[in-house]
Amino acid sequence: MPFPALRHARCAALLAALSCLAVVTSAAPALAQKAYDPGASDSTIRIGNLMPYSGPASAYAIVGRIEQAYFRMVNDQGGINGRKIEFVSYDDAYSPAKAVEQTRRLVESDEVLLVFSPMGTPSNAAIQKYLNAKGVPQLFAATGATRFGDPKAFPWTMGWQPPYQVEGRVYAKYILATRPDARIAVLYQNDDLGRDLLKGLKDGLGERASRIVAEESYEVAEPSADNHIARLKASGADVFVSITTPKFAAQSIRKAAELAWRPLYIQALVSASIGAVLRPAGLDNAQGLVSAAYNKDAADPQWADDPGMARFHSFLDAYAPDVNRGDNSVVYGYGAAQCLVEVLRRAGDTLTRANVMREAAGLKGYTPDTLLPGIGITTAPDDFHPIEQLRLMRFEGDHWHLFGPVIDGDLRN
Amino acid sequence: MELLLNQVLAGIATGAIYACMALAVVMIYQAIDHLNFAQGEMAMFSTFIAWQLLQWGVPYWGAFVITLALSFAGGIVIERALFKPLGNAPVLTHVAGFIALFAIINSVAGLTWDFTIKQFPSPFGSSPFLGSQLISTHQAGMIGVTLVLLLLLYFFFQFTRIGLAMRAAAAQPESARLVGINTSWMIALGWGMAAAIGSIAGMLIAPVVFLEPNMMGGVLIYGFAAAVLGGLSSPFGAVVGGFLVGIFENLAGTYIPGVGNELKLPIALALIVTVLVVKPTGLFGRAIVKRV
Numbered sequence: 163m164p165f166p167a168l169r170h171a172r173c174a175a176l177l178a179a180l181s182c183l184a185v186v187t188s189a190a191p192a193l194a195q196k197a198y199d200p201g202a203s204d205s206t207i208r209i210g211n212l213m214p215y216s217g218p219a220s221a222y223a224i225v226g227r228i229e230q231a232y233f234r235m236v237n238d239q240g241g242i243n244g245r246k247i248e249f250v251s252y253d254d255a256y257s258p259a260k261a262v263e264q265t266r267r268l269v270e271s272d273e274v275l276l277v278f279s280p281m282g283t284p285s286n287a288a289i290q291k292y293l294n295a296k297g298v299p300q301l302f303a304a305t306g307a308t309r310f311g312d313p314k315a316f317p318w319t320m321g322w323q324p325p326y327q328v329e330g331r332v333y334a335k336y337i338l339a340t341r342p343d344a345r346i347a348v349l350y351q352n353d354d355l356g357r358d359l360l361k362g363l364k365d366g367l368g369e370r371a372s373r374i375v376a377e378e379s380y381e382v383a384e385p386s387a388d389n390h391i392a393r394l395k396a397s398g399a400d401v402f403v404s405i406t407t408p409k410f411a412a413q414s415i416r417k418a419a420e421l422a423w424r425p426l427y428i429q430a431l432v433s434a435s436i437g438a439v440l441r442p443a444g445l446d447n448a449q450g451l452v453s454a455a456y457n458k459d460a461a462d463p464q465w466a467d468d469p470g471m472a473r474f475h476s477f478l479d480a481y482a483p484d485v486n487r488g489d490n491s492v493v494y495g496y497g498a499a500q501c502l503v504e505v506l507r508r509a510g511d512t513l514t515r516a517n518v519m520r521e522a523a524g525l526k527g528y529t530p531d532t533l534l535p536g537i538g539i540t541t542a543p544d545d546f547h548p549i550e551q552l553r554l555m556r557f558e559g560d561h562w563h564l565f566g567p568v569i570d571g572d573l574r575n
Numbered sequence: 576m577e578l579l580l581n582q583v584l585a586g587i588a589t590g591a592i593y594a595c596m597a598l599a600v601v602m603i604y605q606a607i608d609h610l611n612f613a614q615g616e617m618a619m620f621s622t623f624i625a626w627q628l629l630q631w632g633v634p635y636w637g638a639f640v641i642t643l644a645l646s647f648a649g650g651i652v653i654e655r656a657l658f659k660p661l662g663n664a665p666v667l668t669h670v671a672g673f674i675a676l677f678a679i680i681n682s683v684a685g686l687t688w689d690f691t692i693k694q695f696p697s698p699f700g701s702s703p704f705l706g707s708q709l710i711s712t713h714q715a716g717m718i719g720v721t722l723v724l725l726l727l728l729y730f731f732f733q734f735t736r737i738g739l740a741m742r743a744a745a746a747q748p749e750s751a752r753l754v755g756i757n758t759s760w761m762i763a764l765g766w767g768m769a770a771a772i773g774s775i776a777g778m779l780i781a782p783v784v785f786l787e788p789n790m791m792g793g794v795l796i797y798g799f800a801a802a803v804l805g806g807l808s809s810p811f812g813a814v815v816g817g818f819l820v821g822i823f824e825n826l827a828g829t830y831i832p833g834v835g836n837e838l839k840l841p842i843a844l845a846l847i848v849t850v851l852v853v854k855p856t857g858l859f860g861r862a863i864v865k866r867v
Contacts, residue, residue: 218789221690383793383840385592386784389585389825392709409692409785420711442694442785
C-alpha cells in the first residue's frame with residue numbers, strides 16, 4: 163500500500179462521481195443512459211480487423227475489402243444510431259506472430275471497441291488468449307474451427323460460419339439417411355479443419371462410425387494427394403468424404419476420375435468453389451459431387467428475384483463494382499458485416515464490450531440478406547456458434563443445385 | 576503382391592517429380608558448390624511465364640521454347656546481378672541471398688498471378704498409360720523427358736568443349752583460369768542451365784500438382800532428399816535418387832503403420848540426415864578430396 167492517501171482521494175472521487183450519477187439518474191430517469199468503452203463515443207465506433215492482405219492466403223483478404231465497403235455504405239446512410247464506423251484493418255500476412263503484434267496495436271494504440279472478423283484459424287488461435295485476457299470481443303472470427311465457440315473457456319470469442327464439426331454432422335446425417343450400409347473413406351487435412359470435420363462426421367455417424375473403412379491424412383507441405391486417393395480407392399469404399407483445401411481438393415477430384423473411382427463424393431464446403439477448385443479439376447470430373455452451403459451463391463440465377471440478393475448486388479454496384487461476384491468470400495464479407503451492424507444497432511447507446519457480447523449472444527433467428535432461406539443466426543449465452551444449419555447441394559452441369567431440407571447440426575444435441 | 580506393385584508404380588510416378596527437381600538441384604550444385612534454396616521458386620516462376628504465354632494464345636511448344644530461353648537468360652541475369660557481386664563472401668551470405676530470392680520470387684508471383692490454383696496443360700495428355708491407371712501418359716512422358724534430359728547432360732559434360740570447361744571451372748578454378756577458361760562466365764552459364772532445367776521441371780510438375788506460387792515448397796524438399804541420396808555431384812544419381820525417394824515414401828506410407836499419415840514429410844528429412852551421416856557422397860557421388 164504505497165500511497166494510502168492517494169487511494170483515499172481516489173475512493174472519495176469515485177464515491178462523489180457515483181453519487182452524482184445517482185442524482186442524475188434519479189433526477190432524469192427518462193434520459194437514455196450512455197455508456198462507452200474504449201473505441202466508442204457519441205460520434206464513432208472504432209472496429210479493428212486483421213486480414214491476410216499479403217502472403218499465401220491473400221485471396222481471402224477480399225472479405226476485409228467487402229467489410230470495409232459495407233461499413234462505408236452504412237456510414238453514408240447515417241451510421242449506426244448516429245455513429246460512424248471507423249474500420250481499422252491491418253495486414254497479418256496469415257502469420258500468427260504478426261497477428262498477435264497487430265492485435266496489440268489495435269487494442270493498445272488504436273483502442274478499438276472490438277476485433278471483428280479476423281481471418282483464418284492460425285491467426286485467431288494466436289490472438290484468442292490475449293483478447294480474452296484483455297476482455298476485448300473477438301467477434302465473428304472468420305474460421306470454422308469449433309474452438310472459437312466455447313463461452314465457458316473464452317467468453318469474449320465467437321465465430322460466425324458453421325463450425326466444421328457441424329458440417330461433419332450434416333454429412334453424417336445425409337450418409338445415414340441415404341446409404342446406411344456405406345463403406346466410407348476419408349481424406350483430411352491434418353489441422354483444425356480436418357480433425358474437427360472428421361470428429362463431427364464420427365459423432366454424427368454414432369455407432370456406425372465403424373463404417374469408415376479408410377482414413378488418410380495429408381500435410382499441406384505434400385506436393386500432391388494422388389497416392390492417398392489411390393490407397394483410398396483400394397479400400398473398396400463407396401462413399402468418399404474429402405476434407406481438403408482447394409489445391410488438394412482439385413487434385414483429389416481429378417485423380418479419382420483418372421482412376422475411374424466413382425463413389426458418392428462429398429467435398430467439404432471450404433473447397434466447393436467452382437472457379438477456384440472445380441474448374442481447374444475439370445467440370446466433367448466434378449459431376450455428381452455433393453457438398454453443403456449456408457450462403458446464397460451470387461452467381462446462381464435462382465436468386466435473381468431475391469430481395470436480399472438485390473440489396474447485395476446494388477451494394478456491390480455502388481461500393482465494390484470491380485469484385486468477382488462468384489467468389490464466395492464476397493458473399494461472406496457482406497453477411498458477416500451486416501450481422502455485426504445488427505449487433506451494434508441492438509447495443510444502442512450502451513457501447514461497452516460486455517454489452518456487445520451480450521447482444522451478440524442474444525440473436526434469435528436473425529437472417530442477413532445472404533443466408534439461404536430457412537437458415538438463421540441463433541445464439542445464446544451458452545451457444546457461441548451463430549450458424550449451425552446447412553443445406554446439401556449437388557454439382558450438375560456447371561452449377562451447384564441445392565437439394566433436400568435444411569439440416570441442423572447443432573453441437574449441443 | 577498387387578498392392579505392392581501398385582504402390583511401387585505410384586511411387587515411380589511421384590518419383591518422376593522429385594527426379595526432375597533433383598536434376599536442377601544437382602546442376603546448380605555442380606556450378607556453384609551450393610544448394611540453391613530459391614531453385615523451386617525459380618522453376619515456379621518460369622512455369623507461370625509459360626502459363627501466361629499460353630493464356631495469350633501461344634501454342635504449347637512455342638511457349639515451352641520461349642520459357643526455356645527466358646529462364647536461361649533469367650538465371651544468368653540473377654547470377655550477374657545478385658551473386659557475382661557476393662563473389663567470395665562466406666556461405667552464410669549466399670544462403671541469405673538464396674532465401675531472399677525465395678521470398679521475393681514467391682511474393683512477386685503471388686502479386687502478379689494471385690494464389691489460386693491454375694490448371695496447366697500437359698503435352699502428353701492424361702489417359703492411362705498402357706492400361707495402368709496408376710501411371711498416366713503424362714507421368715510416363717515426364718519420366719521419358721527426365722531420362723532424355725539426363726542423357727543430354729551426360730553428353731554435354733562428357734564430350735563438348737563448353738561442358739568440359741564448366742566441369743574444370745567448378746573442380747579446379749585456379750587451373751581452369753590458367754588454361755584460359757573464363758570461370759566467372761562458366762558459373763553464370765551454370766545458373767542459366769539450372770534455371771532452364773528447373774523450368775522444364777516446373778512445366779512437367781504443374782500439370783500434376785496444379786500451378787500456384789507455393790507449388791514447389793514440398794517438391795523442393797523431396798528434390799533435395801533425392802539429390803543427396805543419389806549424390807550431389809551426379810546427375811544420374813539425382814534421377815535414381817528421385818525415383819527411390821518416391822517409391823520409399825509410398826511404401827513406408829503403405830506398410831509402416833502410423834508413418835503414412837503424419838510422418839510423410841519427415842521421412843524425406845530423415846533420409847537427408849541418414850545419408851549425410853552414413854554415406855555423405857550419396858549413392859553415386861564422387862568423394863571430393865581437397866588438397867591442403
